[in-house]
Amino acid sequence: xxxxxxxxxxxxxxxxxxxxxxxxxxxxxxxxxxxxxxxxxxxxxxxxxxxxxxxxxxxxxxxxxxxxxxxxxxxxxxxxxxxxxxxxxxxxxxxxxxxxxxxxxxxxxxxxxxxxxxxxxxxxxxxxxxxxxxxxxxxxxxxxxxxxxxxxxxxxxxxxxxxxxxxxxxxxxxxxxxxxxxxxxxxxxxxxxxxxxxxxxxxxxxxxxxxxxxxxxxxxxxxxxxxxxxxxxxxxxxxxxxxxxxxxxxxxxxxxxxxxxxxxxxxxxxxxxxxxxxxxxxxxxxxxxxxxxxxxxxxxxxxxxxxxxxxxxxxxxxxxxxxx
Numbered sequence: 001x002x003x004x005x006x007x008x009x010x011x012x013x014x015x016x017x018x019x020x021x022x023x024x025x026x027x028x029x030x031x032x033x034x035x036x037x038x039x040x041x042x043x044x045x046x047x048x049x050x051x052x053x054x055x056x057x058x059x060x061x062x063x064x065x066x067x068x069x070x071x072x073x074x075x076x077x078x079x080x081x082x083x084x085x086x087x088x089x090x091x092x093x094x095x096x097x098x099x100x101x102x103x104x105x106x107x108x109x110x111x112x113x114x115x116x117x118x119x120x121x122x123x124x125x126x127x128x129x130x131x132x133x134x135x136x137x138x139x140x141x142x143x144x145x146x147x148x149x150x151x152x153x154x155x156x157x158x159x160x161x162x163x164x165x166x167x168x169x170x171x172x173x174x175x176x177x178x179x180x181x182x183x184x185x186x187x188x189x190x191x192x193x194x195x196x197x198x199x200x201x202x203x204x205x206x207x208x209x210x211x212x213x214x215x216x217x218x219x220x221x222x223x224x225x226x227x228x229x230x231x232x233x234x235x236x237x238x239x240x241x242x243x244x245x246x247x248x249x250x251x252x253x254x255x256x257x258x259x260x261x262x263x264x265x266x267x268x269x270x271x272x273x274x275x276x277x278x279x280x281x282x283x284x285x286x287x288x289x290x291x292x293x294x295x296x297x298x299x300x301x302x303x304x305x306x307x308x309x310x311x312x313x314x315x316x317x318x319x320x321x322x323x324x
Contacts, residue, residue: 100124105134122148150174154165170195174203192221203229216248220255229263
């Protein structure tokens with residue numbers, strides 16, 4: 001397929017068209033014969049909310065256009081130097097606002113490449129290596145202000161916390177990896193102090209070491225939060241501990257007047273014991289009825305289990321009850 005044919009029909013900007021065309025040419029999987037044609041996906045979408053955005057054309061600066069690059073080079077981690085190596089040195093930074101990378105090694109060794117990430121708003125990293133935190137330091141120096149960040153099998157380090165402390169406006173954060181104990185407080189302090197007004201969704205999954213009790217007291221500071229998803233360990237849901245676990249969550253939700261839903265998923269053996277997870281959650285909520293958040297006009301939904309097939313809705317009216 002011709003590179004230009006991947007661009008919108010009414011795209012007028014020759015400068016940006018040339019840059020995209022060069023990049024598309026590079027994105028074709030020609031690095032290794034063992035990489036099949038489906039290893040890399042590149043698509044263009046309109047950033048305009050209007051349903052007729054494709055019909056009217058755009059200004060030459062290309063601002064309504066964002067790109068999604070999703071390379072997956074297999075078992076070998078390619079250097080980020082290869083992402084943009086075929087773009088001419090004199091080309092303007094790409095208006096790239098949405099990026100998903102799987103199994104790459106990211107650093108700031110090549111300013112020519114890193115500058116193309118300055119407009120990013122959404123970043124999803126899976127199984128990526130970030131040597132010495134240089135990638136986060138580079139984003140900070142560029143002034144990149146992410147709104148949506150997902151990191152899965154990516155180490156959380158001081159450089160990430162420093163980056164999140166450098167700006168405000170983050171709305172969604174998904175963490176699917178262990179967080180060093182010494183960084184838990186620093187991470188949540190950064191979220192509460194710099195992003196509380198904008199922060200809407202937090203997901204903490206697959207973490208055997210990060211217990212709710214270590215961060216629940218920080219949640220109250222995220223006053224704009226509307227959705228929370230957490231993973232819990234067997235120890236947290238044992239008979240002697242579950243009331244403390246659920247109590248910490250309910251206590252934090254008292255101050256979260258915008259919170260609409262909490263999703264709870266079990267880890268390890270608890271994930272396989274779905275009935276136990278559901279029954280203990282239900283029983284604990286009944287025992288903790290006096291701790292339910294006081295919000296008669298906005299009930300709090302608690303979903304339990306991997307497929308969220310148990311739904312508990314908490315109401316606090318004159319006759320408080322749980323609706324199934």
